[in-house]
Structures are given as structure tokens and as C-alpha cells.
Amino acid sequence: MSSKIRLGILGGGGDSLIGVLHRIASAMYDKYQIVGGVFNPVWEENIGFANKIGLPTNRIYKDFDTLIEEEIKLPVNERMQVVSILTPNFLHFPMAKKLLENGFNVICEKPMTTTYEEAKILNQTLKMAQTVFAVTYTYTGYxxxxxxxxxxxxxxxxxxxxxxxxxxxxxxxxxxxxxxxxxxxxxxxxxxxxxxxxxxxxxxxxxxxxxxxxxxxxxxxxxxxxxxxxxxxxxxxxxxxxxxxxxxxxxxxxxxxxxxxxxxxxxxxxxxxxxxxxxxxxxxxxxxxxxxxxxxxxxxxxxxxxxxxxxxxxxxPGHPEGIFDSMGNIYKGVAKAINKEPYNNGEFPTxxxxxxxxxxxxxxxxxxxxxxxxxxxxxxx
Incomplete structure (x- = not known):
């Protein structure tokens, strides 16, 4: 079995720029393998997008709750280790909270939630979960x-x-x-x-x-x-x-x-x-x-x-690096944290x-x- 970190993705389907950015970033250092997710709430578009980017469809789920339900049935060494949340803002909090409560590591787009109160609740949830949580303030990766x-x-x-x-x-x-x-x-x-x-x-x-x-x-x-x-x-x-x-x-x-x-x-x-x-x-x-x-x-x-x-x-020197590289550096830092490797606390926003x-x-x-x-x-x- 691959030693790469098993990554699930929520949102980011179709022509989403943020979806392309995260997928390329996750592949940049050969640290992650996308194993499934929910790319779109419309099933035909969801499964169609998975086919388009060449993903096996057995772990493309009809909705977020089904993803959680089915993934936690799998052995620990097979289920998704980290899930990236690329959905509109109002979905960040409920998705991140449920993922943390079920033991997943999380990479979340910003703003992390829609209210400060939600953010404080999520912080307490993370303290209980003891998993890795990153917010993609992308430019810190440059x-x-x-x-x-x-x-x-x-x-x-x-x-x-x-x-x-x-x-x-x-x-x-x-x-x-x-x-x-x-x-x-x-x-x-x-x-x-x-x-x-x-x-x-x-x-x-x-x-x-x-x-x-x-x-x-x-x-x-x-x-x-x-x-x-x-x-x-x-x-x-x-x-x-x-x-x-x-x-x-x-x-x-x-x-x-x-x-x-x-x-x-x-x-x-x-x-x-x-x-x-x-x-x-x-x-x-x-x-x-x-x-x-x-x-x-x-x-x-x-x-x-x-x-x-x-x-x-x-x-x-002299070869330009850009935003894909910046996001890739954040994913690289998260991979170190998930794998319990030493890392600089400036490698990803928390x-x-x-x-x-x-x-x-x-x-x-x-x-x-x-x-x-x-x-x-x-x-x-």
C-alpha cells in the first residue's frame, strides 16, 4: 500500500480555481494521494468530475455526512487521514467540526468560519481531537x-x-x-x-x-x-x-x-x-x-x-516560483505534522x-x- 497521506477533498470541483490550486499543491512533493471526496452537491457533476480527473469512484460520496459515515467504517490504515475543505464559507464550520470529532486531520480554506464564536468552538474541538488543523493563508508559503x-x-x-x-x-x-x-x-x-x-x-x-x-x-x-x-x-x-x-x-x-x-x-x-x-x-x-x-x-x-x-x-535561483508552490509548501508542512516529523512553526497557518x-x-x-x-x-x- 502507498505510504502517501490519504487525502479527501470537499468542494473544489468543476472550474474552481481553488480546487485546481489545492490538487496541484497536494501533489507537489509526492506526500499525498487523493482517494476520494465530495466535489459537488449535484451527484452527476460530482461523479463526472471524479471521472474527469481520473479518480476511482468507489470513494466519491453523495454528500459530506455519507463520507464521514463510510470512511470511519474503513480500517484506520485505509481511511482518509486528512480532508481539505474548499466549500463556500458557511460550510467550513460544520464540516471542520464533524471531521475533528471523528478524528480526521483538516486543511481548511479561509475564512475558517463565518463567526468568531464558531472559531472558538472549533478551537476547543481541536484541543479535544488532538489532530492537525491548517488554515490556508496561502501567501505565507512564499x-x-x-x-x-x-x-x-x-x-x-x-x-x-x-x-x-x-x-x-x-x-x-x-x-x-x-x-x-x-x-x-x-x-x-x-x-x-x-x-x-x-x-x-x-x-x-x-x-x-x-x-x-x-x-x-x-x-x-x-x-x-x-x-x-x-x-x-x-x-x-x-x-x-x-x-x-x-x-x-x-x-x-x-x-x-x-x-x-x-x-x-x-x-x-x-x-x-x-x-x-x-x-x-x-x-x-x-x-x-x-x-x-x-x-x-x-x-x-x-x-x-x-x-x-x-x-x-x-x-x-532565477526560476520563478508562484502561488501553486506557495500552497504546496503549506501542504508539505501539514504532511510533516501528520507524519509526526520535525517542522518549523512557520510552515503552515494553524x-x-x-x-x-x-x-x-x-x-x-x-x-x-x-x-x-x-x-x-x-x-x-
Whole structure:
């Protein structure tokens, strides 16, 4: 029998970009084998997609509950070891909770749940289950983001004094200005997405990233969100001021109506000795800025990079690596945890990251609704 980790997938069928991303990422290091799942709630499309990607159909299930029921009947050395949740947001919590309660490891898309309360319940469930849980804040897998994290941790920027993240997209423009389209899109439906669209979808990436690379904790936020139309219940643009640990200040600017922008995610961290800047659309370049010194560009694959960066680098210097590689690095880290191998705690985002992300979403919305006031992010262990 194959020694690969047996992986099940929920959602991600058809032309889903996130489905392609996870399947390629899971195959990247030869650590996983997809053995089954539920790709679509419509049986014909579900089984048709399994046939299309060449999966045996004996473990393609009609629904999630059947998957759990049938998998736990199998011997431990045959059942799925980990299940990836790629469904719309409102399904994340019930699926993850039931998987944990039945002893499965879980890889979950973000936002982890639709409410902070659900996130806290899931955290307690994980403590009881003692399995592995990862949230796919994908961009933490980039080698130069990991290099950024290690340089800051090693004090190369000195005392951190400002953090800044900008995440601009323009994809929702064709939807938001059409009353019928915006009322039928699940991203703008609170029952399926939770209380936030822009902050929940991309703002949570920025929040997690700033904490991941800088090492500071965001303690309170003041948000000003834009809904654009009175009948639209979900934010599609927003600015959030940040107060962080160690008296660090910062800002997160997010938008899905930044006309012409594709996926412009920019992360900047400034210390009293130097600053670092990274752009997702040019992910192989990490810019090092120091007063009175030439501007420097660091690139992946070179010996001057940290072990964590080099561990996530698959190609020699000069060969571009992208988002598939970033997600692949997260899957690789989860595989180490499942196999009880040593791993760096920066190799994949955890339950705590997911819970804090949910707290950020709710507090940003609360800050806006209370008239743009400061509200506190709760600590979680």
C-alpha cells in the first residue's frame, strides 16, 4: 500500500480555481494521494468530475455526512487521514467540526468560519481531537515571505515601528453595480459568506500576514468600510487602522473595487534599522531598504536566505516560483505534522491563526458600525 497521506477533498470541483490550486499543491512533493471526496452537491457533476480527473469512484460520496459515515467504517490504515475543505464559507464550520470529532486531520480554506464564536468552538474541538488543523493563508508559503519573517525575527530590521498591508482587487466591479447580480452572488450573501466580503475574503489575508512576518500582535482596530449601495449588506472596500503590541502602529487597506487591479497584495514592515517590502504580483523579490545604503533586492534559492526560505524553494535561483508552490509548501508542512516529523512553526497557518482572523473580521465590522471607533482583538491560545 502507498505510504502517501490519504487525502479527501470537499468542494473544489468543476472550474474552481481553488480546487485546481489545492490538487496541484497536494501533489507537489509526492506526500499525498487523493482517494476520494465530495466535489459537488449535484451527484452527476460530482461523479463526472471524479471521472474527469481520473479518480476511482468507489470513494466519491453523495454528500459530506455519507463520507464521514463510510470512511470511519474503513480500517484506520485505509481511511482518509486528512480532508481539505474548499466549500463556500458557511460550510467550513460544520464540516471542520464533524471531521475533528471523528478524528480526521483538516486543511481548511479561509475564512475558517463565518463567526468568531464558531472559531472558538472549533478551537476547543481541536484541543479535544488532538489532530492537525491548517488554515490556508496561502501567501505565507512564499519563500521570500518566509525569508522576511526570519530576517525580522533575527532582528535585522531592528525595533519594528510600523506595519502596512495593501490588498487591492477590481474583480467585483462587474457585479456590484448590477442590482440583480449583486443580489444573487454568494460572496455578497451574509448567509453564505458571513458578515464581511472584502475584509473576510482578502483583509483576513493581510491581517494574518502582518502578524506572521512581523512577530507583533494586532491588539485593536479602527475600521472604515465601504458598502457602496444601501441594499448591499457586505463590505467591498475598507481601511483599517491598527494598534499592535510593542506600541507598533499600522494600516490595512483592502478593496475589491480598485478598478484595473488584479491581485495587488503588498506587505511592508519598517524597523528602526531597515525596512522590507514584498509584492505578491512579483513574489520572487524581497526589497531591503536601509537609510544611507543602496536599495537591495533579495531573491529565492540563494545561500544567503534562511533555512525556512530555502526549505520552501524548489527551483534554482532565477526560476520563478508562484502561488501553486506557495500552497504546496503549506501542504508539505501539514504532511510533516501528520507524519509526526520535525517542522518549523512557520510552515503552515494553524487554528490560532484562523481564530484570530475571524476575530479581526468581526472587530473590523464592529468598529465601522459603532462609528469608526477602536475595538480590541481578543487573545486566543
Amino acid at each position: 519563500p521570500m515571505i518566509r525569508q522576511m519573517r526570519e530576517m525580522i525575527k533575527n532582528g535585522e530590521l531592528g525595533k519594528i515601528q510600523k506595519v502596512d498591508a495593501q490588498y487591492y482587487q477590481g474583480w467585483i466591479n462587474p457585479v456590484i453595480h448590477d442590482k440583480e447580480k449583486r443580489s444573487t452572488t454568494w460572496r455578497l450573501n451574509p448567509e453564505k459568506s458571513g458578515i464581511s466580503c472584502c475584509i473576510g475574503d482578502i483583509g483576513t489575508h493581510a491581517f494574518d500576514m502582518l502578524e506572521y512576518v512581523s512577530g507583533v500582535k494586532i491588539e485593536s482596530v479602527l475600521a472604515d468600510l465601504n458598502y457602496l449601495y444601501a441594499d448591499n449588506k457586505m463590505d467591498i472596500d475598507g481601511t483599517v487602522l491598527l494598534r499592535c503590541s510593542n506600541n507598533v502602529k499600522g494600516v490595512i487597506c483592502t478593496s475589491q473595487i480598485a478598478t484595473g487591479e488584479e491581485n495587488s497584495f503588498i506587505v511592508k514592515i519598517y524597523g528602526d534599522k531597515a525596512g522590507l517590502k514584498w509584492e505578491q504580483e512579483n513574489p520572487n523579490y524581497l526589497y531591503l531598504m536601509e537609510d544611507g545604503k543602496p536599495f537591495r533586492v533579495l531573491k529565492p534559492g540563494h545561500a544567503y536566505n534562511s533555512d525556512l526560505s530555502l526549505e520552501g524553494t524548489k527551483l534554482p 487554528m490560532v491563526d484562523g481564530v484570530r482572523g475571524m476575530s479581526f473580521i468581526e472587530k473590523a465590522v464592529e468598529s465601522h458600525q459603532k462609528g469608526n471607533v477602536w475595538v480590541t482583538i481578543e487573545n486566543v491560545n
